[in-house]
Every structure is written in structure tokens, then in C-alpha cells.
Amino acid sequence: MVAHLVRLKLILTANGLxxxxxxxxxxxxxxxxxxxxxxxxxxxxxYVSTQAFELREMTGVLAGAGLVLLWWVVPLVAFxxxxxxxxxxxxxxxxxxxxxxxxxxxxxxxxxxxxxxLLGALGSTVLWWHxxxxxxxxxxxxxxxxxxxxxxxxALAGALARVVVRRRxxxxxxxxxxVPLVLAGPILTRLVPAGYxxxxxDVTPLLRVVAWTPLGAAWSLAPDVAEGRWGQAAGxxxxxxxxxxAAALAWDRSLRRALVEPVRETTKRRxxxxxxxxxxxATPLGAVYARCLTYWVRDPRYALAVVLVPVLxxxxxxxxxxxxxxxxxxxxxxxxxxxxxAADVAYDGTAFWLHVASPLRGLADRWGRALAAASVTxxxxxxxxxxxxxLSHRLTLLPALVGCGLGMAGCALGVASVASALVxxxxxxxxxxxxxxxxxxxxxAFLTQIGGWALVAAFSSPVTVLxxxxxxxxxxxxxxxxxxxxxxGGGVLALGAWLGGRLLDRTGPDLLRRLLAMT
Amino acid sequence: xxxxxxxxxxxxGGLDPYADAVPDVAPALVLRGLWRRFGAKTAVAGIDLDVPxxxxxxxxxxxxxxxxxxLLMATGLLRPDxxxxxxxxxxxxxxxxxxxxxxxxxxxxxxxxxxxxxAQLVTxxxxxxxxxxxxxxxxxxxxxxxxxxVADRDTLVVDYSAGMAKKVSLACALVHAPRxxxxxxxxxxxDPISAANIRDILADYxxxxxxxxxxxxxxxxxxxMCDHVAVIAAGHVLAAGTLDEVRAGATLEDRxxxxxxxxxxxxxxxxxxxxxx
Numbered sequence: 094m095v096a097h098l099v100r101l102k103l104i105l106t107a108n109g110l111x112x113x114x115x116x117x118x119x120x121x122x123x124x125x126x127x128x129x130x131x132x133x134x135x136x137x138x139x140y141v142s143t144q145a146f147e148l149r150e151m152t153g154v155l156a157g158a159g160l161v162l163l164w165w166v167v168p169l170v171a172f173x174x175x176x177x178x179x180x181x182x183x184x185x186x187x188x189x190x191x192x193x194x195x196x197x198x199x200x201x202x203x204x205x206x207x208x209x210x211l212l213g214a215l216g217s218t219v220l221w222w223h224x225x226x227x228x229x230x231x232x233x234x235x236x237x238x239x240x241x242x243x244x245x246x247x248a249l250a251g252a253l254a255r256v257v258v259r260r261r262x263x264x265x266x267x268x269x270x271x272v273p274l275v276l277a278g279p280i281l282t283r284l285v286p287a288g289y290x291x292x293x294x295d296v297t298p299l300l301r302v303v304a305w306t307p308l309g310a311a312w313s314l315a316p317d318v319a320e321g322r323w324g325q326a327a328g329x330x331x332x333x334x335x336x337x338x339a340a341a342l343a344w345d346r347s348l349r350r351a352l353v354e355p356v357r358e359t360t361k362r363r364x365x366x367x368x369x370x371x372x373x374x375a376t377p378l379g380a381v382y383a384r385c386l387t388y389w390v391r392d393p394r395y396a397l398a399v400v401l402v403p404v405l406x407x408x409x410x411x412x413x414x415x416x417x418x419x420x421x422x423x424x425x426x427x428x429x430x431x432x433x434x435a436a437d438v439a440y441d442g443t444a445f446w447l448h449v450a451s452p453l454r455g456l457a458d459r460w461g462r463a464l465a466a467a468s469v470t471x472x473x474x475x476x477x478x479x480x481x482x483x484l485s486h487r488l489t490l491l492p493a494l495v496g497c498g499l500g501m502a503g504c505a506l507g508v509a510s511v512a513s514a515l516v517x518x519x520x521x522x523x524x525x526x527x528x529x530x531x532x533x534x535x536x537x538a539f540l541t542q543i544g545g546w547a548l549v550a551a552f553s554s555p556v557t558v559l560x561x562x563x564x565x566x567x568x569x570x571x572x573x574x575x576x577x578x579x580x581x582g583g584g585v586l587a588l589g590a591w592l593g594g595r596l597l598d599r600t601g602p603d604l605l606r607r608l609l610a611m612t
Numbered sequence: 613x614x615x616x617x618x619x620x621x622x623x624x625g626g627l628d629p630y631a632d633a634v635p636d637v638a639p640a641l642v643l644r645g646l647w648r649r650f651g652a653k654t655a656v657a658g659i660d661l662d663v664p665x666x667x668x669x670x671x672x673x674x675x676x677x678x679x680x681x682x683l684l685m686a687t688g689l690l691r692p693d694x695x696x697x698x699x700x701x702x703x704x705x706x707x708x709x710x711x712x713x714x715x716x717x718x719x720x721x722x723x724x725x726x727x728x729x730x731a732q733l734v735t736x737x738x739x740x741x742x743x744x745x746x747x748x749x750x751x752x753x754x755x756x757x758x759x760x761x762v763a764d765r766d767t768l769v770v771d772y773s774a775g776m777a778k779k780v781s782l783a784c785a786l787v788h789a790p791r792x793x794x795x796x797x798x799x800x801x802x803d804p805i806s807a808a809n810i811r812d813i814l815a816d817y818x819x820x821x822x823x824x825x826x827x828x829x830x831x832x833x834x835x836x837m838c839d840h841v842a843v844i845a846a847g848h849v850l851a852a853g854t855l856d857e858v859r860a861g862a863t864l865e866d867r868x869x870x871x872x873x874x875x876x877x878x879x880x881x882x883x884x885x886x887x888x889x
Contacts, residue, residue, distance in 0.1 A: 365766055367749065370735050375748070380739035384725060391727045391768075443722040447784070449689050451740040452713040598708075602691045609722070 094188055098196025102203050119539075120205070127209045135216045142220045149220045150316040151300055157217065157238055157312030158303045160210065164242035165249050194345055201243050214239050217312075224319035230326065231315035237333045238311040244340035245307070251347030304329065307336035377453050381461025385437070389469050394440060394520075395433070402426045402473055409481075419484045420564060423477040423498035424557070428549060430470040431505025435545060437462050438604055439517040442611075449605050455597030459510045459590040466506060467586075474498035493563035493571030496578030500556035501549070503582015507589025508548045514596040516541045517604050519611050552585050638701050640665040640792045640823035641686060646695035648681050655681040657847035658695070663792075663825055663840070665700075668818045670838035670855075671827040672864070674872055678847040679827040680720055683796050686825075687717045700791050713741065716790030718781045720797040720827075726770035726777075730761050733769055734783045741788035748787065755783035758813055760806055774801035782810060786817075793817065795826045799833065811837060831865040845872045 214235035310332035317326035373379035518538030563571030684690035704711035738748030
């Protein structure tokens, strides 16, 4: 059965590659990039292996612990878990759970990150070639660490998926998980004293702690054995084994529950009457506007952006207290929220058929979506402008920030209106676990982002230049930005909506076909 | 072509009631030479179909016959590789806005804007078709009552069951009082009582001059409900016309099996007998 599951993973990967040439390109690029990182890491390990014992111990344990931490945290915030082997799909089959667990673990290893991690972990034994007796311990530690990576990430995601989905207000739940993670970096940098650098730092206390934690215990086996610290080695082996066992147990529990009661929202939500549909002008454009604005509030994927954006100025203020960085918050959030509608049609998914089946002009579709996003964005930009001007103690910058924020938002909305009429790509579906990822995030998606951002940067350059001048101490430029920003943003938005609308009149059915093919 | 169907049939006394009726009314839907290919697979290979105005037209065929693909192309949701679609005399792919105003669609296997409530979704569909608000809301209320969703009008569609989603989709397809209604598998997952109610709604609609096309695997349902039928297999039309013409004296199911073929006889699964385990 384990062999079947492993083979299934390989077949699914191969079939995924066969479906779309761009996926192959992405796979090859990703593999090459990963290989490059691996070779770099191995070279660094090789160099460190010629150094003193202390440095080797520090490198092995701390870098290893960092790797485990990455495995645990990154799927939660950035890329999501690979859902090709979603345990819920095996619910109908009578597979003994221990076998399912082993099979899924091994299958999880058979991806680019898994293979690279295994090779890197095994490669780390090179650190101990001076002390041959430590090499078996290093190999054992590497395997335990890889298991900790795989099982730990599954266990954590399994536990959190339930917590988050069960939330009555799910958006708030996601924010509760994500906001601290977003803030973790800047807060850590604030906690570390100024002028601190790795060279003259004494990381021994950190090392001592980490070596006893689930993150570092497995990696500490080799140095302990090399030094003949047998008692410590035994203790750390115990920690490492307990970690693997606990992670396996936790995953097993979440797996058991996933098999009998798949994760889904249980609370029934209601909304009296027509909501926004009762208030907007009764035109197709007004209807699209009302629908999109309702989604900004009710769809966690949009709501998350709204919840996370206010965190930006706090992040910048913490990262650079009293500095100038915080003034970026308003323009950046204007840009990010405006650009969000580049994925609007992709977020609709196949529900987009209703727009295609209606006698709806592309222009009305574009303006409805853009105005809904703009309604939210303008409020956020104005608020953040005031907040960041106050945080930086430069209220004179207010006109510049407002102008720049609105200008960026308008340019982003305009470019995104064209982009989303041309390209759709797989995105998380509204019902999906917040930690799952869609297969085949493709190169066109990536190129759209890069190309779109470059265009937005180019269109908005007049207002960003003026704002930079204002930040550099020319208040007149700030007032100019306040005028130029909205005019420029409005112009680019009008142009983008017009062009995007004309394109959509032709591309609507083609976008729908691609959305259908993704399901 | 038309002449071929007008050949006097001795058995029916030369009285084909439809032979002279059809040319008088512009067909509600005309498909000509419709082709669609997906990669190496040809899903629809040259389909011609005339759906007379005021008919209740059934589209039957085995799984993968190309029914859904045909209906997607006939409603402007999927661009044909070749061929033409006329809806009420309007070339749909040349003038989609005018054509789509005449169409009500219920596609199969698509999602809905499910973060809206049932009432909001139907109103949304009405407003997208350019209805004014009083009309849209009044019709949404009427339709939700007709498909028995009044109690769930304020529930988000994401919390609807599959059958409820079908019913709210039907309400969306009807809200702008289309001339032609195209329904892909409208009775799937719908309970028998709701199905009977929907059949009544559709029969009423046809009596009032509307035209309905439904696709279905359920021969019995099509036989009871429809007056015209087309049998589609492997992307071709095998037979089309009035129900009586197509079934030629047999039941629709027998005729369907005869046309499509592929019955296996149910032998060769001896191990499925529980005693052999």
C-alpha cells in the first residue's frame, strides 16, 4: 500500500507535467533553482567542515533548526501545503491508517523541496568527517530531522486548518495566525540590540537552548557524539524521537478526523434582504459593484487583504522606528489593494459564467470591479496616509502621501483591469483550506505579476517622483502630488477599464474555458 | 433537407402535424456545423440542430457525448472552433449582447457566486440583464417561492445543498423572462417534489410561448416532458425531430440503445457474486 501511494504521487506529478507545458517550465526552473541552493549550501558546509568544532556545531545545529522552522512555517504563510495527496481523498478506501501515514509521508518527500531537504540533510554529515564516530549519529540525526520537517508541517497545518475553519469569524482567525507571523521578523530585529553582528556575537546561549528544542535536537546528535558527550546525546536523541512521535501522533489524529469529518465550515450564514443590491443604482454596473463590494467583505480571500494591510505601517514603523520607511505604507497599500483585482476573474472561478451568459458589456464589468476595489482602497489609503504621517512626525507630508496613494491605486486598478481580462491562473477557491495550494501556479501568472507591476511603476512614476521630492523636503512637490496623483490615477483607471472592457467583450468565453479547465 | 422529413408517410395518413408548422415560425435556436476540439479530442464534430420556437426539446446522449459542450457553445459560454449559432434569428457569436438577452442558461458543473444569499443572487442575475430594481426584486421573490426556497432566501448559497443550488440557478435563468431556456441536467440532485414543481414551471413557460432545451440521461423524464428530442453520441446528432419521429414506435430508451449501441449484457463479472468471495 505504501508503494502504491508513492507511485500515485509520482504518477500525479508526471500527469500534472503532461497537462501544461508551462508547468514543466515552472518545474524545471524550480528544480534548477533548488539545485543551485543545494549546491551552494553543500559548498558552504564543505568550507565550514574545515573549521573549528565550535563553528561546525553552531552551523549544523542552527542552520538545521532554521530549515525545520522553514518547513513548519512557510506552508502556513506563503505557499501552502501541496494538496496533490490530500488525505481526505483517501477517505473512501479501506487503507489502514498507519500505512496511509507512512505512504503520505514518503510521498511528501517526493517533491522538489522534499528531495532537496533530504539531500541537504544527508550532505550535512560532511561537517563531521574529522570525527568518523559521529557520522552514523549525523546520518541518524539527518533522517530524524527530515521526518520532523515532513511530519511537523503536516501536523501543524492539520491542527491549524481545523482551528481556522472552525472559527465563527474565519477571517479574524486567519488574521490571528498570520499577523503575528508577519510581525515576527520586525519584532525580532527590534529585540536584537543595535550594532549586533554575527561575527562578534556569542550565540552559545542560543545554541544551548535550540539544541534541546524539537527544532535542533536531531542536529545536535552528531556534535555530542563527536565530543563524547554521551549523556547529552542520549537526551537529545530522546527529544528528537519524541518530536517525531508527537508530530506523527498529532498528524494521525488530524488525519483520523479529516477522514471521517472533512474540514468545512459549519456555521450557516445569513444576510437579511438585498444588502448592497438594494442601495446601488439598478444598472448592470451597479450590480457588479454591489456584488464585488459584498465579496470584499464576505470572501476571506479579499477580507484577508483588508485585514493585513493596516499591519503594514506597524511593520515599517517597527523595522525603522522614527525613520522614513513608514511613509511607504499608504502608497504601497494603494498599490497592493488596487492590484488585487488582477486576480478578480480568477477568484470568481467558474461562477464567472453568469457574467459571460448575461448581456453584460465588458466596460460595466470592469468599472464595477474597479469601483468596488477603489471604495475600499480609498478609505485605507486616506487612513494610512494620516497614520504614517503621524508616525513619522511629518504631517507636512500628508498631501504627498494622499496623492501618491491614490495615484498608485488608480494606476494599479487600471493595469489590473486589463491584466485580468487577459490572464486567469489557479487561485485558492473560497471553500479551500486556508493552507492548501492549487496545483500549477504557472509562469503566465508570474509574468503577469512582473509585467503588471512594471507597468504600474512606469505609469505612476510622475507622482512617485513628486512624492520623493516632498519626502526629501520640498513641500510644494507634495501639493503637486496631491493634484497629479488622483488625476493620473483616474486617467490610467479610465483607460484601463476601457481597454480591459473591450478585451473582455472578446475574451470572456475564453477566460471561462480556462477557468473550467482548472477545476 | 427539409423535403426529406416531409415525405408523406403512408402509415400516418400523410398528416405530419409539424411539417407545415415549422417554417412559419423562426426557430428559437439554430445550430449549423458546430465543431469543438479539446486538444486531441473532438468533443463536438459538426452538429446541426433546429429547435422550433415553442418546443420542449430534449437532448439525450451517453456520458461524454458532447451534450454539455454543445449547450455551452449554443449559449455563448464556449467559443466554437467552427460553426454558427442563431438565437431567435440573432447570430449569437457575432452579436453576443443581443443574443444573450434572449437566453436563459443553467450550465452544469459550474459554481455560483456563492457568497451571496439566494435572494441576492437571483436579483444580481436580474440586474445584470438590465431589469430595474422593483422588477428584479419582485421576480426574485416570485421565483424563490416557485422553486420552494423562500425559507432559505437569506442563507448564503455556499450553504445550499446541490439540489438547492440547481433550483436557485434555475431561478437565475428565468428572472429576465428569456425567450429560450437552455438547461443542462436541470434535475440532477433535485428531489422528486421539487422536480415535479420545476416540470410544471417549465411546462407553463412553454405553453406561454417559451422554448426549452434540456439535456438529460433520464430517458423516461425526457419522454414524458419533451415534444422534440435529439440523440447525440460522440459529437454527432444521430437522430432529431419530434419525439414520435425519433422513437419510431418504440420507447425512447430502446430506440436510444439501438441508435447508440454499446450494451454489454452484464456478463463477465462473475466474481461480483458475493458467494465467490
